[in-house]
Ligand code: UDP
């Protein structure tokens with residue numbers, strides 16, 4: 556099907572997409588786009604509003620990419636922006652949208668891949684007279700965003716967006732609850748299944764040595780360090796699991812996350828956890844690290860919009876424990892393809908990890924069923940095809 560998309564594009568009947576993302580960091584939404592974009596670009600292109608590692612990755616993948624640096628006033632409008640900073644950002648925002656609009660005239664549509672891209676994209680789409688598609692990667696609820704932020708996103712979507720592509724039913728449902736009116740199709744993230752194939756055992760032994768891990772069971776949590784990702788819940792569960800080690804893979808990106816990371820480090824240095832928690836920072840070798848761990852845990856205490864790491868664990872044939880809510884319940888069938896525990900429940904998390912470690916044959920069967928299921932439901936080919944069909948509805 557990838558070939559269908561590619562040939563349709565090169566024969567000129569494909570959709571020329573201008574992807575717009577404000578971020579050049581390697582967050583989940585950007586990693587999703589990195590996998591999606593090759594089916595569309597060229598002739599499509601990715602436009603970023605800052606420089607960073609995502610830019611390098613796109614270039615290395617042969618995807619046309621350009622950066623228009625957003626003015627400082629626009630970049631400072633934080634996630635929880637108030638009316639003051641929004642007002643100061645207005646002139647810079649108009650100028651930025653104008654520059655994006657000039658690029659957009661060479662494309663059939665603008666595809667905003669983040670909320671800030673939605674703000675810029677809604678102005679640019681009007682200026683360039685191009686339809687706007689928004690890929691919604693967030694659950695727009697009070698657990699994640701201020702009321703002002705939600706109202707802004709929904710108002711812009713209602714006024715300017717032709718089609719919303721939501722990363723899960725949960726994200727679609729929250730958008731509807733918040734008053735979102737445009738048509739929504741749900742397209743789950745897709746993955747290159749081969750990336751998560753088993754690795755040679757000597758590579759895993761070498762990695763274990765390089766990380767200085769003593770023998771014994773290891774659980775892995777692959778997420779940026781942020782309060783809502785719930786790493787603290789894992790640390791408390793670990794306190795009840797003597798002898799079990801944890802890899803915390805990911806780094807803190809924002810200011811409040813730095814504080815949280817410090818608190819995690821202090822907790823991990825206490826007697827009952829000392830030496831058992833390994834902070835690895837951001838890693839590029841997640842597929843290899845997945846092969847090293849005995850259990851993959853996901854601990855988000857607010858509904859996870861989708862949860863790439865859950866699928867990645869399944870594709871790596873690891874047993875997965877995830878918190879019930881958001882996209883996780885669309886990915887995992889509890890007791891069949893993984894275990895679901897209530898968010899923030901230390902006892903339940905500890906019990907689920909213990910169950911998997913104490914019953915390796917059960918864990919293996921769970922992981923095998925999960926692998927089969929994930930291959931069928933979350934392939935990159937299927938995701939590219941669904942997005943492509945959705946876009947051809949917008950540009951027939
Ligand atoms: N990831 C990574 N290196 C790290 C930590 C995470 O490459 O050190 C990747 C991980 O493999 C996953 C993505 O970052 O693909 C995180 O996406 P997810 O949807 O789980 O959460 P998000 O951070 O986007 O909310």
Ligand code: GLC
Nearest residue numbers: 583584692722860861862863
């Ligand atoms: C966002 C969400 C995450 C999702 C990713 C890709 O980063 O927080 O849950 O998996 O987008 O859609």
